[in-house]
Amino acid sequence: MQMKEKLSPFQTAILVYLTQSGVTLFSLPRLVAEAFGTNGWIGLIIISFIVNINMILIWLVYKMSKGKSMFEIIAIFPKWITFSFCVFIAVVWMLLGIMVILKFSMIIKVLFYQNVSLIYLLSMSYILTYLLLKKDIYQIAKATVVLFYFTVWTVFLLAFHLPEFSFIRLTPFIFKGDTDMLKGGLSIFTALLGYELSILYVHKIDRKPLRSLLVGNSITSVIYLGVTFVSYGFFSFEQLLREMYPVVTLLGYISFPVLERVENFTFSVFGLKVLMTIVMYLWGTKELIQYQFKRIKTNFIVMGILIIGFSVSFVPKVIKDVDQWLTYITYAATAIAILLPIFLLLTILTSKILNRKAANE
Amino acid sequence: MNKFIIILFVFLVTGCAEQRIIDDLALINAVGYDLTDNEKNPLKLTVTFPIITKDGKYDRKTIMVEGKTSKEAREKVRFKTNYKLESGQVRVALFGKRLAKEGLLPNLHSLVRDPSIGTRLKLALAEDEASDVLLLQIKNEGQNATYLEQFLTKINRENFRTNYNIYQFLRDYYDDGIDPILPVFKVEKNNIAYNGIGLFHEDKLVEILKPSEASYLFLFREEMKQGVFLEQIDVGKEEQASIMLNYELKNHHIEIPSTPSKSKKASIYIELIGDVVEYTGKDDVSDPKIQRKIEAIITKKINQEGKKLIMKLQKLQVDPLGINRYVRNKMNYNEWKALDQYKSYQDMNINIETKVIINSSGKWK
CATH class of the missing domain: 3.30.300.210 (Nutrient germinant receptor protein C, domain 3)
Structure with missing residues (x-):
């Protein structure tokens, strides 16, 4: 390559948004209701704010290291430390990506295609994932822009629910009912995960990295907030707690003059968003593995990840198992999201101090 | 090479999907629930679906069975037809008055739990037995289900904003400040007619308003x-x-x-x-x-x-x-x-x- 390609701020924002918005969206309003109780959509704003702080940490890593990549920063450590470190993160990210697509496939199977084999649905998504993963981040980012325009119109479907929306149903009570702020809040936080991957590409952003990251998170938050808010006025509170996938019900409620049960289509379109989540997580995994094994061809790594992923997909048998896996994996991923930038910041600071000392001596 | 693999995959994976031929399906378009005096099988389920007769005419078939629960009764319906049952096209669920007085919730739960049934499924009450309404043969009318569906849509659009679909009913049921209502139909001189509004206390029918x-x-x-x-x-x-x-x-x-x-x-x-x-x-x-x-x-x-x-x-x-x-x-x-x-x-x-x-x-x- 003669000229080094860079991610434009717009592409970055969309990349962040599409990585974030994944399979949790379908149950999000219920999760919010379980966590924060009545008018829980306000809680979503708080969570989004925490994510913004985390993004600032990631940006600080970039700023303090003067544009170095994560791998350049951790290069000061001995090989065996970086190795176990990278492999751990790689495994978590890989499992997260795989479980997300597995859960989506399972939901789509339960709801719409009961007689279609899971292998079929998974194979389709893995083929698409492979096609995207073969390329580098710039190509993926370009594809996300296309997918963004493909999927973003679904937000406007919320307008169909306005006739049934009622402010009276929102109730004046704030955060009342059975609430579980900590555990529930964490599960909502995981719905916004995906931004932490930006630590791998923050140095590749053309300009205004912080702003593009924040814009990405804002898009996700606004969409999440919109969906949750509409759900609160569309469903009654107790009903919302009982809806397994409120967003699927929302989609199912839309009727067009000619078509009946359009949700089968719209839900499949949502699959593209979920696809980007898995692609980005597996991309993260690929980058980490590639860093450790520089000699292996990228294509083999991608193949390896996908084959392992495909096999792991058959370990959890039912949605319940997947949910169990997802809970633990997302906890690990949350810890990575918060601790990784802090750890990198400390590394930069100590190496700076050490360098200064060395220079003084 | 890659392209070859992908093309191969595309052909291979299509084999996994199941075929459904529309002529072999019983696309249920209305169900009726009633209470019977039979203690062993207290629920009477009536389903109706369109069929094409052997001489190519458009007709309908109505099957009535008794069972313990709605899904058990549905299994019994399966034994009574040569078609494959599909509930994805159910448009109307009709409840008999006696059943409604006992409470609709158990049946509504089994309807709302079934992912193949849509959230816009319309609900209505029958002043007597739901099976009477569904079994009635109106001359030149064809499908009772379509008739009821149109009727309900009309009622809703014209001037009674009844909250009649399953989502709205459950929404009002679970809202602690409002009770649901449903329109009532009755058989009258070989016709199905609207006959007022059923008032609910929680999920139990209390009274029918003229x-x-x-x-x-x-x-x-x-x-x-x-x-x-x-x-x-x-x-x-x-x-x-x-x-x-x-x-x-x-x-x-x-x-x-x-x-x-x-x-x-x-x-x-x-x-x-x-x-x-x-x-x-x-x-x-x-x-x-x-x-x-x-x-x-x-x-x-x-x-x-x-x-x-x-x-x-x-x-x-x-x-x-x-x-x-x-x-x-x-x-x-x-x-x-x-x-x-x-x-x-x-x-x-x-x-x-x-x-x-x-x-x-x-x-x-």
Whole structure:
């Protein structure tokens, strides 16, 4: 390559948004209701704010290291430390990506295609994932822009629910009912995960990295907030707690003059968003593995990840198992999201101090 | 190489999908639930689906079975037809009166749990047995399910904003400040006719309002936008006239005076603007003076009849107007949870304040 390609701020924002918005969206309003109780959509704003702080940490890593990549920063450590470190993160990210697509496939199977084999649905998504993963981040980012325009119109479907929306149903009570702020809040936080991957590409952003990251998170938050808010006025509170996938019900409620049960289509379109989540997580995994094994061809790594992923997909048998896996994996991923930038910041600071000392001596 | 693998995959994976040939499917379009006297199999399930007869005519088939639960009965239906049953096209679920009095929730749960059934599934009550309505052969009508579906859509669109689909019913059921309602149908001279509104206390049918009473109920419900007012009114001494208004509901709100401890009062304000379509009195309706007089008479009538209806609702402990929602929104959470909602609703003094404006007397003076 003669000229080094860079991610434009717009592409970055969309990349962040599409990585974030994944399979949790379908149950999000219920999760919010379980966590924060009545008018829980306000809680979503708080969570989004925490994510913004985390993004600032990631940006600080970039700023303090003067544009170095994560791998350049951790290069000061001995090989065996970086190795176990990278492999751990790689495994978590890989499992997260795989479980997300597995859960989506399972939901789509339960709801719409009961007689279609899971292998079929998974194979389709893995083929698409492979096609995207073969390329580098710039190509993926370009594809996300296309997918963004493909999927973003679904937000406007919320307008169909306005006739049934009622402010009276929102109730004046704030955060009342059975609430579980900590555990529930964490599960909502995981719905916004995906931004932490930006630590791998923050140095590749053309300009205004912080702003593009924040814009990405804002898009996700606004969409999440919109969906949750509409759900609160569309469903009654107790009903919302009982809806397994409120967003699927929302989609199912839309009727067009000619078509009946359009949700089968719209839900499949949502699959593209979920696809980007898995692609980005597996991309993260690929980058980490590639860093450790520089000699292996990228294509083999991608193949390896996908084959392992495909096999792991058959370990959890039912949605319940997947949910169990997802809970633990997302906890690990949350810890990575918060601790990784802090750890990198400390590394930069100590190496700076050490360098200064060395220079003084 | 890659392209080859992908093409290979595309062909291989198509083999996994199952085929469904539409001619071999029984696309159920309506189900009916009834209670039977049979103790072992208390539920009677009626399903109807369209078929194409051997000589190519469009017909329907209705199957009736008894079972313990709705899904068990559905299994029995499976043994009674050569087609493959599909419930993805169910448009109407009809409940018999006796079953509705026992409570709809168990059956609704099995409907809403089934992912193949849509959230827009329309619900209705049968004044007698749901199976009677579904089994009825109306000449030249074809599918009873389609007939009912159209009927329900019409009712909803025309002037009764009944909350009739499964999502709306469950929403109002789970909302702690409002009770659901459903339209009632009955078999009448080889025809299916609308016959009022069923009032629910939680998920149990309590009472069926006659269509004339029901029209007042809808006047006080917020979703109502326009309708027809038809009533006998007293004009002058011992003189009665029939009047019909096409009206628009201009304003509707329910107010609860915010007294901190107990809100025992509620007021419903409505404002109607109407055009006279029929008037059988001797007076000249185009005369503004007479119009004002009629306005006053109608206002009085609505207040009177409305009050009667609301007293009835309070006595039955049903709140289809959702007055309790307004009470709730004036209280704090602990007060609301401590409140005996139906008791306080019963004791509440609910006022109706109506304003009727006659817009025109039609195109005849």
